[in-house]
Amino acid sequence: MASWLSIPAKSHFSLANIPFGIISAKGSSTKVPATAIGEYALDLSTFARGQGFSQLAAIQPHLDVFSQTTLNDFAALGRPIHRQVREYLQSVFKADTPFPSLLKDNESLRSSALIPLSAVTNHLPLQIGDYTDFYAGLNHAYNVGVLFRGPDNALQPNYKHLPVGYHGRASSVVPSGTPIVRPSGQILANPTATPKVPLFSPCKRLDIELELAAFVSTENKLGQPVSVDEAEDHIFGLVLMNDWSARDIQAWEYVPLGPFNAKNFATTISPWVVLVDALEPFKAQGLEPGNRDSLLPYLKEKRPDNSYNINLEFDLKHAGSETSTRISTTNATNLLFSFPQMLAHHTITGCNLRTGDLLGSGTISGKEPGSQGSLLEHTNGGKEPITLADGTTKRTFLEDGDEVTLRAVAGSVDGAYVGFGECVGRIERAVEFAFNS
């Protein structure tokens, strides 16, 4: 699909994408909904005020969703409306648009509503009520299980029967670019010594987790589960997520109730929400399709290919360096459960999901070297350092000044990529405590 707007062939934001986010023009504090297209953001507030949506009847009663500072109201409208808005914006931007007067030939609206991406600041796309993180990356769960419990007990008996998950911290979910202060907390200087006596320290094993995450669109009421085959219609779209993890704090605190301080200091997401409809052509089978037959009925999907063929990667750049090092490349098919399965499982007890709730996939790792979604796995628990691109700098875990960039993109045809852009965070030094000197 060609556009009258010049869109780079490798752009994540081709006409096949049309993701949604919240932006402000640099120097302004006014947040507005937007879509990303090529190297531009289309300010949907200005576009709506300029009659841009005048040829889409379905959105007329709901135009106020584009004058909000979050996408929650838009998301709550439900998938049929999201689909129509996306297809309408594609028709507005395509080379042979049936509505040239709306934007293509409307120089005034183009100059006010189309803003170069380099001139916008991205914000959290939705106000997040609850954030849940699943653990559906089978290879990650196995790799971490081996490190914590050995190969014989790497996966717990429940692992293949249900999408294991835990409640995460919503307040500290931040948009790409937000600096990450190294957390401090209780760690064991020598994990094998007895008795176990912790010390207080800045985290020494600060890690990343490469994940995808789904935003909830329409809510379900308390006491009313969502069936697995209806679950996808409750998903607005996906973002990239880096679930920063303090491995030394985690190892000490996590029994018996799971990770808490090891994860609550920050979780970074990419700012553009890629709609489930934009990802539909990239549906693919996840791991162990045979496992699906043995699932309990509430997790059995009609379609067997509810994972996505999305390529994922993450880079590391250390302070003072201009060169990034590619650490890992992997693919989102490395999940044992699909997002609809996670959502159905989440609600099977009657738990209510609300618009803006965020569901993380769990860390996505492949089986091959160089495809692990965390440094913990990549360095075999910190025992095998990575050499960065300069040939001399070594890393096991993150050091102050390190910048981590996640990327994800679906598709293989120039001009038709459906990508997530970047999810970036840079480590700042720990808070200094008076009692820590």
Added chain:
Amino acid sequence: MASWLSIPAKSHFSLANIPFGIISAKGSSTKVPATAIGEYALDLSTFARGQGFSQLAAIQPHLDVFSQTTLNDFAALGRPIHRQVREYLQSVFKADTPFPSLLKDNESLRSSALIPLSAVTNHLPLQIGDYTDFYAGLNHAYNVGVLFRGPDNALQPNYKHLPVGYHGRASSVVPSGTPIVRPSGQILANPTATPKVPLFSPCKRLDIELELAAFVSTENKLGQPVSVDEAEDHIFGLVLMNDWSARDIQAWEYVPLGPFNAKNFATTISPWVVLVDALEPFKAQGLEPGNRDSLLPYLKEKRPDNSYNINLEFDLKHAGSETSTRISTTNATNLLFSFPQMLAHHTITGCNLRTGDLLGSGTISGKEPGSQGSLLEHTNGGKEPITLADGTTKRTFLEDGDEVTLRAVAGSVDGAYVGFGECVGRIERAVEFAFNS
């Protein structure tokens, strides 16, 4: 302190209390802030409009907090304002009020602003951002640890070094009186059989957890921990909490990331927030004060008595019965960590707390028979049934139609109790699933 209003001697809402909540008059959908006093609620929206606050200069710039549908804006004003509003309302209601014309002798305002508690509906007092549940009830953690892992490993090595906690589910926190639908999920028919294969079933081991919980007033910014000695000033007040728990779902799902579906279906809180200043006279030492000396500095409090002498109890009434059975009585001093310690630990990594966040204490159990805060402990893991007051009905876990009532009160002098009222929930039968027949 005597009042011109007739307040029953045993009332939880004496003049020494002045808790805050959100009410609507029965038959109305308008939610307003209120305080409870004796057998009445004072509608603070109507009181403010009727010049009731005219003699309190400090609140004048903030009167709009009393026309909101949650207490978040009031809570965010901070402890010095809460203290002044409470003391002012005490002066308005005391027998020798210096302001008789405001309410005592103002029949018009009295008739519009004072509503019998029997004629109001209570709502969630604050909009909850994140809900965290701690595990600071040492006796409970020990009792449950014995059941799950045996007496030698009952408490994990970290337990006495930090307030263990986990992120809970905010969306399903409901006010007292909300019906609780029995959750369904994956359970093991025979936990000791191998291989472990779950079945889908309504929960058969539905339990309660008797807790206190603190609402956060003023926020801290991401990356900026709150010190333990400043932490109490970030707490608005306390409520009673019943953290309903599906023990069979929990036992199967909780490794390695903690409870999820076993807790996410509902958590009930009492509707009136008792200010930390109202509880100040009831400060008391918690468990194992000697343990405090060995804590890391960030958890060491200047004052050693930051627990509360609050009496707690819970009753059970089965369907068709008019008689409640007292199951347990205990006291809030049965906590190893104080709320300020929990809050300081929560933020030590830089995690940001927001106004309206809720921090649960963990289940509060004594050591003696009849003082356990859950049925799991009370019935020794379901092996020793309780006989209810009718002399014939037995209970291990909750059955459909059972109504559980939690109560809590501080003080021992008639006319001066500081109580929480009741926290009630009744079990409704599970959802019927087509595939479950």
